[in-house]
Amino acid sequence: MRSSSDEPSALGSVKRSLYSDLLHAFLKERETLRMAGWVVSDPGSPAWWDDLRSPHEIAIAAVLVQLNSWEKVKEAVVYLRERGLADLRALSGLSVERIDSLISGINLHKSKAERLKRLAELYLEKGDELFKQYETLRSIKGIGEETARAIMLFAGNVMTVPPSDYLSRVLSRVLGVKLTKEEASKDVLRALGSLFQLKLFYAGITTVGKLFCKPRPRCEKCIIKAHCKYADEATGSGTSLTLL
Ligand code: SF4
Missing domain, CATH: 1.10.340.30 (Hypothetical protein; domain 2)
Structure with missing residues (x-):
């Protein structure tokens, strides 16, 4: 894995650990990804x-x-x-x-x-x-x-991350920090180290954005609620947070 060049290494390491948890959740929930049109496959497929x-x-x-x-x-x-x-x-x-x-x-x-x-x-x-x-x-x-x-x-199997609205919305809520789609894209690219991880992460985040993390999120059923700051704080306080 590459290290982050512009954030403290402790924060970078916490984030990589969180992203790793998300990857595991996406892998475990591959049937949910399938429902959204994503098929977890070999890296180059x-x-x-x-x-x-x-x-x-x-x-x-x-x-x-x-x-x-x-x-x-x-x-x-x-x-x-x-x-x-x-x-x-x-x-x-x-x-x-x-x-x-x-x-x-x-x-x-x-x-x-x-x-x-x-x-x-x-x-x-x-x-x-x-x-x-x-x-x-x-x-x-x-x-x-x-x-x-x-x-x-x-199609080209290039290590890159498409900057999408789903990526921005879901990651902003998971991390509890407002990110533009470009910032979210760069952050994911810095944190993940293989083509398989990038494809799985993008497929998983897009699935979450499409099925659960809508403008008004459906955290109850979300496959990554255990790793999401927004869901955690909403449950802890019992109040509705300002939507990120
Ligand atoms: S738990 Fe809620 S806020 Fe977090 S990603 Fe899922 S739907 Fe979005």
């Missing part, structure tokens, strides 16, 4: 994303998922797969209009078709390296930091 089968499918899904439900996105990826088109090389040979017609069930399908076409063209230039290149991914209109880093982590 694409199956983490609801049993998707390749880095290409992950990149395609990452582009489609903004403003769409995961169920719709999975359906679209399977539809492409059944036609041999869930592959950026195959998509690069299609017109934007044709891609648009193939993903017509997706919200904002026209702009998503343009993004997929651009992603596919870049894949022809860069090959699998594309999945590791932050600046190249960000050069595609509509691909923000979270999407780029999600592709890098799950």
Whole structure:
């Protein structure tokens, strides 16, 4: 494990121990993660994303998922797969209009078709390296930091953490300190030392954010309530804390 460069080592060590407890909880609750679409798998496997089968499918899904439900996105990826088109090389040979017609069930399908076409063209230039290149991914209109880093982590197997609202909200409450999504992302990256840990942590936190840690949290059923400062203080005082 790497040591934190900008916080006292005692605090860094307490935090690493807490993150380790969270990882154990996520591993134990892998069935709950499964309900949220995450499959705990080998570190380099694409199956983490609801049993998707390749880095290409992950990149395609990452582009489609903004403003769409995961169920719709999975359906679209399977539809492409059944036609041999869930592959950026195959998509690069299609017109934007044709891609648009193939993903017509997706919200904002026209702009998503343009993004997929651009992603596919870049894949022809860069090959699998594309999945590791932050600046190249960000050069595609509509691909923000979270999407780029999600592709890098799950398709490119790069040690990075997508800065998400779930990450910020859940970690702020667990630690009892308000963190921006960028701060939360950097903190997790500093504390965890392997690709498997980063993927498991991100999948677990996203599951908690989606199922339990909503704007009004459902701590009673939460899988990490034993490790959460917010839940601890709320139970101890019997009062509702200001929502972090
Ligand atoms: S215990 Fe409550 S506040 Fe803590 S992470 Fe779970 S839902 Fe959020």
